Amino acid sequence: MRVLRLGAITLAVIGLLATQAYAGAPPSGTASQVASAVASSPKIMKVNSTILSALPGAATDTVARVLPISSNPGCDTISQCVFGSSTSSTTVVLFGDSHAAQWLPALAPVAIASHFKLIVLWHAGCHVADVNVQYEPLGPAEGFDFCTTWLTHEIASIAALHPRLVLLGERTTMIGDANKAPFTTTVWRAGLVSTISQIKTTTTKVATFEDLPWGNVMPGQCLSIHLSSVQSCASPYPNRAFSGQQVAEKNAALDTKTTFIATHQWFCTATSCSPIVGNYVTKWDQGHASASYVQYLTSVIAAVVKPLL
Numbered sequence: 484m485r486v487l488r489l490g491a492i493t494l495a496v497i498g499l500l501a502t503q504a505y506a507g508a509p510p511s512g513t514a515s516q517v518a519s520a521v522a523s524s525p526k527i528m529k530v531n532s533t534i535l536s537a538l539p540g541a542a543t544d545t546v547a548r549v550l551p552i553s554s555n556p557g558c559d560t561i562s563q564c565v566f567g568s569s570t571s572s573t574t575v576v577l578f579g580d581s582h583a584a585q586w587l588p589a590l591a592p593v594a595i596a597s598h599f600k601l602i603v604l605w606h607a608g609c610h611v612a613d614v615n616v617q618y619e620p621l622g623p624a625e626g627f628d629f630c631t632t633w634l635t636h637e638i639a640s641i642a643a644l645h646p647r648l649v650l651l652g653e654r655t656t657m658i659g660d661a662n663k664a665p666f667t668t669t670v671w672r673a674g675l676v677s678t679i680s681q682i683k684t685t686t687t688k689v690a691t692f693e694d695l696p697w698g699n700v701m702p703g704q705c706l707s708i709h710l711s712s713v714q715s716c717a718s719p720y721p722n723r724a725f726s727g728q729q730v731a732e733k734n735a736a737l738d739t740k741t742t743f744i745a746t747h748q749w750f751c752t753a754t755s756c757s758p759i760v761g762n763y764v765t766k767w768d769q770g771h772a773s774a775s776y777v778q779y780l781t782s783v784i785a786a787v788v789k790p791l792l
Contacts, residue, residue, distance in 0.1 A: 541703025567594030583652030
């Protein structure tokens with residue numbers, strides 16, 4: 484059963500309706516299929532017919548396309564965006580900004596199949612690391628002071644839920660202080676350790692999704708121009724021009740003895756991140772995974788999450 488809660492209204496969708504909600508989802512790839520597709524992705528030079536037909540909608544292939552209830556600016560209460568089994572004794576929370584919400588097209592069907600309750604708490608532009616963010620292009624419409632209050636409130640809400648698992652995700656690229664200076668790895672690491680330490684308990688596990696490597700271009704636009712030179716739209720890995728806080732995320736997980744979920748291997752080889760993997764445009768913009776590709780990753784994401792339950 485899949486249950487969506489919107490305020491005081493509960494929409495219970497069972498049987499055929501639950502299946503239809505994901506009827507348009509692509510088949511999920513196995514770990515070996517994903518690894519093989521990524522390994523061969525730098526060899527893709529021409530846009531095939533499948534990708535060509537997807538290009539007009541590439542920039543709008545977001546989580547909102549698959550699950551409109553979770554669209555921007557986000558889900559701020561524990562009853563707003565709930566998926567999976569409403570009666571399950573196992574609760575999982577997906578917490579962060581849009582870089583957390585991007586994994587929902589895979590996690591929602593995993594919640595249905597594995598019979599746990601998935602509660603999504605996310606807000607556009609609000610980070611889970613406890614750092615004094617004052618700069619981010621296209622940051623929160625409400626301002627960064629809102630995010631400081633939001634973080635405190637959501638941590639308290641999570642504590643009241645006593646979840647089995649909390650999955651964290653956040654943007655870490657081009658984030659800075661009042662002088663637009665990027666945070667050091669040390670500061671970001673300490674901020675994330677602070678948040679994880681407030682969430683983790685003897686009964687609540689925490690896992691952090693690695694922030695995706697930032698790309699140099701908008702994939703859909705670039706591919707539309709470079710139909711016969713796909714790798715013109717690729718980005719180097721690691722991308723020194725747009726460095727993130729992935730090292731800080733990994734070290735924060737080590738510090739708190741929690742789980743770090745590496746994600747770069749689903750998008751990049753050791754040297755390059757192709758805009759196309761298999762028959763998918765992997766991102767809808769420079770920093771977010773496309774909903775279609777995340778759906779393709781459902782099995783590999785399930786393999787990471789389920790052992791944590």
